[in-house]
Amino acid sequence: MTSSAPTGLRWGILATGGIAHAFASDLRTAGLDLVAVGSRRPDAAAAFAAEFGIPHVHGSYEDLAADPDVDIVYVATPHPAHAENALLLIEHGKHVLVEKPFTLTAAEAARVQEAAAARGVLAMEAMWTRYLPHMVRIREIVAAGTLGEVRALTADHTQKISDDPSHRLNDLALGGGALLDLGIYPVSFAWDILGAPATVAVAARVGETGADTEIAAIFTHASGALSTSISSSRAAGPNTASVVGTEARIEIDRVWYTPTSFRVTATDGTVLEEYVSEVEGRGMQYQALAAERIIAEGGTDSDVLPIAESVAIMANLDEMRRTIGVRYPGEADHG
Ligand SMILES: NC(=O)C1=CN([C@@H]2O[C@H](COP(=O)(O)OP(=O)(O)OC[C@H]3O[C@@H](n4cnc5c(N)ncnc54)[C@H](OP(=O)(O)O)[C@@H]3O)[C@@H](O)[C@H]2O)C=CC1
Ligand SMILES: O=C1CO[C@H](CO)[C@@H](O)[C@@H]1O
Structure with a gap:
């Protein structure tokens, strides 16, 4: 729940x-x-x-x-x-x-x-995104084994955002960079479905301000599955995602990280499920309702994205930034 x-x-x-x-x-x-x-x-x-x-x-x-x-x-x-x-x-x-x-x-x-x-x-x-109804349903489908063994996951988060050096996404003093702002969505999705990566390969373009404008990543996971992601703050792509298993695949329509639709299709082409989100507003209330439920039940951690996983995802992002050479002002002070 x-x-x-x-x-x-x-x-x-x-x-x-x-x-x-x-x-x-x-x-x-x-x-x-x-x-x-x-x-x-x-x-x-x-x-x-x-x-x-x-x-x-x-x-x-x-x-x-x-x-x-x-x-x-x-x-x-x-x-x-x-x-x-x-x-x-x-x-x-x-x-x-x-x-x-x-x-x-x-x-x-x-x-x-x-x-x-x-x-x-x-x-x-x-x-x-993790708390949106279509993502809840996707986790249920994966857990039920409908896809068979999950072999691959793909997602992009690509938007044409201002190239003004003072824009939040370009200014390192404001945490600029495609990875931390946009790439975190496909990275977090890969963690959600496949767990921590076993190996991480990245390639990026870094702009004049020192912030990454494009980044592509390939993760391998302990199960043997691969996940790939592309993020860009310079060009808008499909913003779709897929989870591919040995028996069936899930294709999430654009914009996959917002309330949207998806299909589950068996390897022989049979459509097993078509899902359409019915969400009022932008959908940010679901995470708030989840927080309320946890607190009402006397809890102090999310069962959907535990704080230990948020910390581990930040370490994953740190490692990716080290590889591409993106460093924030005073980062040594930040630890
Ligand atoms: N979940 C989502 O879909 C989205 C999430 N985000 C996340 O939300 C955060 C904020 O993004 P966004 O709302 O787009 O940013 P904005 O620049 O629009 O707003 C940031 C606000 O933070 C406050 N602030 C505090 N310190 C500073 C500073 N040094 N410079 C500028 N503003 C400062 C200001 O509020 P005040 O002056 O009132 O104190 C400002 O209005 C980011 O971490 C981003 O990743 C962003 C967009 C979408
Ligand atoms: O989370 C986000 C979703 O997309 C926004 C752009 O429209 C990003 O800047 C933001 O941080």
Whole structure:
């Protein structure tokens, strides 16, 4: 089970940028209790609160963290700020749902994991795709053995995003790079279906700012399966994915990491299942409902994406970046 009905948990949102808006809108659509917003800019917090009818308005992240009427906070800052923001919130006893990638590095992720465990709160990566209904169904189909032995998985996350050097995806100071922003989706999908890679091969193009603009990866997995992924912040491709087994395959339509459709087709061409998502809004509410269920049941970890797996995925991304020579400012300080 990955989602359920709202439990009345009181949500705060930290930051007021693009994805904070999308998440707030999905929380409202799903009837979750959004009570607070915090921004570095008091005006931005006030405007965001007015847009979504949020009662508690905080002109700093510290004030949001200290709000006694907030149970859980969604962190929607650029990746280099995720660890610092999450640690502040955890220190104040808040549960946290932290945007992907969970942090900038595995060392930061491990620090958040430790702090959450010490405080007894939930820290969960907002890899929203894992919680979407079509992904839940895909995991069921794979687990049931319908595909036979899974031999291959493919996925791309390719978008034409601005080449302005100051854009978040190009600026290393903001965690720029296709891998951490886009490539993490196919990487996390491969982990979800096939587990940790046994070997990792990567090739990339690195742009003028030092951030990767394209990256292709081939993983082998302990089962013998291969997974491949391509990510680009310069050109929009199919954004489809497939899981191929000895008896049947799953083909996920574009855009595979958002609510969409898929087919299960047997090797002889028989269509075994056609699935069409029926999701209100963008679909970011499912991860929030999953977090609410875990907390209501007294848990502190996600069964769909445990924090240890988020840390391990960050280590996988660290290794891929080492291979392609992408390094973030002050990374040594980050650990
Ligand atoms: N799940 C998904 O589909 C998506 C996830 N994301 C993830 O969400 C995070 C934020 O992305 P996005 O919303 O596109 O980014 P934006 O630039 O649109 O917003 C980021 C917000 O973070 C706050 N912030 C804190 N420190 C800084 C800083 N140094 N520079 C700029 N902003 C800062 C600001 O809020 P304020 O001024 O109010 O404090 C700002 O509005 C990223 O980690 C990204 O990977 C992004 C898009 C889609
Ligand atoms: O997660 C994401 C999904 O796609 C966005 C672009 O539209 C990315 O920038 C983002 O971080």
